[in-house]
Structures are given as C-alpha cells and as structure tokens.
Amino acid sequence: MNRTTLSLIAGATALAAVTGFAALSAPDAPGTDTAAKAAAQLPVERTSLLCPAPSTSDLAETSYTSFTPVTKGTGSGGKAELREADEESADAPVDGADKGKGKGKGDGKAGEDKPAKPVLTPKEPGKPVAGDSSGGDAPALVGTADGRFAPGWTVQETTEVAAGTGRGLQGVNCTAPDTDFWFPGASTDADRTDYVHLTNPDDSAAVVDIELYGKDGALKSAVGEGITVPPHSSEPVLLSTLTTERQTNLTVHVNVRSGRVGAAVQALDDKLGGDWLAASTDPSGSLVLPGIPKDATSVRLVALTPGDADADLKVRLASPSGLITPAGHETVHVKGGMTAAVDLGDVTRGEAGSLVLTPTDRSVPVVAALRVVRGKGDKQETAFIPATRPVGTRATSADNSGKGSTLSLTAPGAAATVKVTASAGSEGGTAVSKTYTIKAGTTQDIEPPAPGGLKGTYALTVETVSGGPVYGARTLTAGEDGVPAFTVQTLPDDRGTVAVPEADEDLSVLQK
Numbered sequence: 001m002n003r004t005t006l007s008l009i010a011g012a013t014a015l016a017a018v019t020g021f022a023a024l025s026a027p028d029a030p031g032t033d034t035a036a037k038a039a040a041q042l043p044v045e046r047t048s049l050l051c052p053a054p055s056t057s058d059l060a061e062t063s064y065t066s067f068t069p070v071t072k073g074t075g076s077g078g079k080a081e082l083r084e085a086d087e088e089s090a091d092a093p094v095d096g097a098d099k100g101k102g103k104g105k106g107d108g109k110a111g112e113d114k115p116a117k118p119v120l121t122p123k124e125p126g127k128p129v130a131g132d133s134s135g136g137d138a139p140a141l142v143g144t145a146d147g148r149f150a151p152g153w154t155v156q157e158t159t160e161v162a163a164g165t166g167r168g169l170q171g172v173n174c175t176a177p178d179t180d181f182w183f184p185g186a187s188t189d190a191d192r193t194d195y196v197h198l199t200n201p202d203d204s205a206a207v208v209d210i211e212l213y214g215k216d217g218a219l220k221s222a223v224g225e226g227i228t229v230p231p232h233s234s235e236p237v238l239l240s241t242l243t244t245e246r247q248t249n250l251t252v253h254v255n256v257r258s259g260r261v262g263a264a265v266q267a268l269d270d271k272l273g274g275d276w277l278a279a280s281t282d283p284s285g286s287l288v289l290p291g292i293p294k295d296a297t298s299v300r301l302v303a304l305t306p307g308d309a310d311a312d313l314k315v316r317l318a319s320p321s322g323l324i325t326p327a328g329h330e331t332v333h334v335k336g337g338m339t340a341a342v343d344l345g346d347v348t349r350g351e352a353g354s355l356v357l358t359p360t361d362r363s364v365p366v367v368a369a370l371r372v373v374r375g376k377g378d379k380q381e382t383a384f385i386p387a388t389r390p391v392g393t394r395a396t397s398a399d400n401s402g403k404g405s406t407l408s409l410t411a412p413g414a415a416a417t418v419k420v421t422a423s424a425g426s427e428g429g430t431a432v433s434k435t436y437t438i439k440a441g442t443t444q445d446i447e448p449p450a451p452g453g454l455k456g457t458y459a460l461t462v463e464t465v466s467g468g469p470v471y472g473a474r475t476l477t478a479g480e481d482g483v484p485a486f487t488v489q490t491l492p493d494d495r496g497t498v499a500v501p502e503a504d505e506d507l508s509v510l511q512k
Helices: 008-020 503-509
Strands: 038-043 046-051 062-067 081-084 129-134 141-146 154-161 166-175 180-186 192-200 206-214 227-229 233-238 249-260 262-271 271-277 287-293 295-306 311-319 322-324 331-334 338-346 353-359 367-376 379-386 394-400 404-410 416-422 428-430 432-436 442-446 451-453 458-467 472-479 483-490 497-501
Touching: 008 367, 038 322, 038 394, 046 154, 046 262, 062 394, 081 262, 154 394, 154 483, 166 379, 166 416, 166 472, 180 192, 180 262, 180 271, 180 295, 180 367, 180 379, 192 206, 192 227, 192 249, 227 233, 227 503, 262 379, 271 483, 287 295, 287 404, 287 483, 295 311, 295 353, 311 428, 353 404, 367 483, 379 472, 394 404, 394 472, 404 416, 404 432, 404 458, 432 442
Parallel strands: 166 271, 166 483, 271 379, 287 472, 379 483
Antiparallel strands: 038 497, 046 141, 062 129, 062 154, 081 141, 154 166, 180 249, 192 233, 192 262, 206 227, 206 249, 262 271, 287 353, 295 338, 295 367, 311 322, 311 331, 311 353, 367 379, 394 458, 404 442, 404 472, 416 432, 416 458, 428 451, 472 483
16 A cells, blocks of 8 residues: 655654654665654554444354553543544444434334443553444444554454355454555455455545456456445445456556545355455565464465566565475566455465565565365365565554464564563453564464453464564454354554654754
C-alpha cells in the first residue's frame, strides 16, 4: 500500500503524532545539520481501524477482540471505540448496551432474534475486550482510538460458519484506511464467490477503481471504474460482476481515486471452505510469506509484478532446520502485469515453514500470497497468507484461546531473539512473557504461553529484542465436524510509534 513520506520540522511534530504514520521523515541531503540528528520514537496519538461485514450466512457466529498493548510514553487519557459503519454519531451504544435490539437503533420487536451490535470499548491497555454476534446481519465496523489506546491498537474478527459456501473458520485483522491495496490469490472460478469489501470511515464519499489481472494480463472491466462508496458505509463488490472471464487465479488491485477506504477480499469456495484474503505488503523485490501450517496438504503461490518488467524469483522454504529449495520449484517467472500461479503441493512435508522469495538477478517489485489447504477429500479447508512486513518493534495478534493457537516465527536472514507476551485474559488472568531465539534461515512453530489463570480470550504481542528481521503469523484452528477449520493472520509491525526528528534550537524560539 502506498504510504506518504513527509519531511518534518519542529512545527509539524504534533501533527505527526496525531496522524499515526509510521515513518514520517525523509532523508536529508548529506552534510546538513538535520541529517545528523537522531529521530525520537513517539507514540501515535490517534489511529483508526475498519472491520468488514463478517458473513451473510444465518449460521455465522462471529467474535471480535479489541486489544491495545501497553506503550511507554503515553499519557493517562484516551479511548478506543468500535461502532457500526453506518452510525455517523460518535455516541453509539457501547459494551453491549444495545443488546437484544434490532439494527434499527432500538426498534427491535419482542421475539425477534436479531444480532446485537458488536460495539466494543476497551477499559485499559493490556487487557483485551471481546464481543460477539450471530447470523448474517452483522455490519461492518468503524473504529477509532486515541491517547494511550492508539499505539498498537489491534482488532481481530473471527467467524465460524457451520455449513454452506465458505464453511469453516474465517478470520481477518481489521485494517487501517488507505488508498492502495493488492490482493493476489482472488478468483472468479465457478466454485468461488469472492467479494471485495470496501469500507469508508469518512464524512465524504470515496471513489474507487478495482482492476483485475489474470494469467494474460489486465481484464477488461468498465464497471470496476469509479465505484462510489458513500460516507460511513461499506460496499461488498462481487468480483464475478466485474468481468465475464472465469479465472482460477487473479490479482485484485484496489486504487482509491478520492478519499480512503479499508479493503479486504472474502474468498468463499463451494468445496474448500473459505477465508479472508488480506492485502499483500507493498510491491517489493524480496518477499516473505510466513506461517504455512506443517500439515498443509496443498500450497499455491500466486504472484504479480505490477509494472511492465518481468520478475524472476528464487523460491526457498525456511524450515525448522534452515533454508531449502523445493524440488521442481527452484524459481518462478512472473511476466509483467500478468498473474502467475505455482502449485507447490505439500511443500512443508509435516514441518513448520515459511516461503522466502528473492530476485535471481535484478530486483523487480512483486506482490504475492499463498492459498493454503488443510485436510483431504470433502474435509478440506482453505486459508490465505499474504506477503507481509517484518514484526519490527512490535506486532500483536488478538483473539487467542487456551487451545488452538500456533505462533509461527521466521528469521530468513540473521538469527534473532524475540519476546512473546500473552496478555491478561478478557475475563481474568495474569500476563506472562517468554523469550525465544529463532536461528538464521529457519521457521519455528511456537505453542504460545498462556496467561496464568486465563479466563476468556487473550492477545499475543511479539517484540524484536535483537538480531535480524523476524516475520510472523498466527494460526487459529477449530473443529468443524471433522473439517480441519483454520485461519492465518500475519503479524506486521503495528506502527505504534512515529519517528520525529529533534527540533533545532532556533525553531523552538519561534514557537514561543
């Protein structure tokens, strides 16, 4: 996704902290005084998250978990709040105050079985808050956090669907609004029903273009241009309505002409279950896709280079013992502007693994994702793993239980040490931390530490202590009538702090 890079002076310091951008300083010319000044890392003061409508199935059961890690340097004030996307008022009911009522702002009739508004308000950083909703009427959510609740704020949406298209476990991290998204791994195949969910948090309409790239290049789609998303609303766009072509592997590009949106693809399969496909990290010459389950029975790599140049990538698997090259899949050639797909089979062969893509020669920006299948026959389930940013300073996974969570960490370059903290439970418990060392070129699956006296759900926070970059993912599993239901969420840096250069002394005088 595109991120704006701003050059800061002292007068813009407060603005930087409010906007919540992760990197707001541009390099100065060599020899200037400001180039030598160290940037201070300050907590962001405000952030926002958007959660797509979870399901249209009457059998859907959705849980939400909101969590903010404790961050040094924050004040004592602030709040975080999730409300329905179509609720323009900031005074929406919180903490289940509207439970039992219908969606029409309190107009529910006696005996009606309508889901409660899943609106959450955390009480304090370091302790998650959980809520739930039933059925197919749960809305998209818009959230804002400020003060001590803003840095690292994470919201997880997890849905269990008992039967029908997309049955199984579907999970997604609610995302920040942005203007550019890439989704390799979507499909308009006959067995697939894929929607792009667009959520607009702002007071003015957003205008969005959706572009589709198949195996032969861009697909013609006049109806994908100039899609209007009204203020404070969410629009699901069915991919098969944008093109008449049926293609198994597509890359979706969401480009926002005006405004900003949150975007995610819900990929539902008639036979293989379904899950959310989160956006790939920004196009890059080298990519890491962490957290392939060790019992994966099928892994498919889908990649696209957005420009005209072709990309040749070396394919390696970071296993528990080191980097290995999958036999028969040593490299992948990605033609410019065309989606490439490679079936890697059961590439992990019963061991934890992460895919590492690097250029064979010159570096060409690429986006990529994995479609992962567990199970066999009619008991199969699907999840997706997009290329992601490193854990960096800190990353968080919300909505973990005492069983069913696996943390996967990989250090594709140098060895690294990380600290993993399990928060207090949403209904009680004591936080606990443990340190792990990840050897160079390896992936390690970790059964995360559980809080002492755990009650409810808890969050996992991963912090880099030393060494090279670490990439991570959390796999959540559940049993669904013999189907190995699962969902995978990557763990990119939470961008809870911003780099703010020190002010020159003469500028501070001007501010008096």
